[in-house]
Amino acid sequence: MKHDHFKEAVTILVGMGLPVRLETVMQAYAVLQDWPAATRSNAHAIALNACKAGLAGDxxxxxxxxxxxxxxxxxxxxxxxxxxxxxAALAGKPATTSSNS
Incomplete structure (x- = not known):
């Protein structure tokens, strides 16, 4: 695993609800950097600054x-x-391991 990879990817919705899977600090930074200015918030600034610190190795x-x-x-x-x-989705559903022959 590279030093900038997340242990587990994060999938977020961007644009018109398109899911984007983010696996690295650089990918997260790129998405946040391109985030529309009109919808940026304090949470956005914190995440973007964290990405910058992550890229710097801090x-x-x-x-x-x-x-x-x-x-x-x-x-x-x-x-x-x-x-x-x-x-959770499969809870209570019987396993189907046999075939109808």
Missing amino acids: IEPETVRATLVAFARRHDILVPDIVSLAP
């Missing part, structure tokens, strides 16, 4: 990830991790 990628997640939650653009939701 803070860990997981710290950057945490600020990115906080920003995304604040703006209701965080896409839940489908893998972590799968057990």
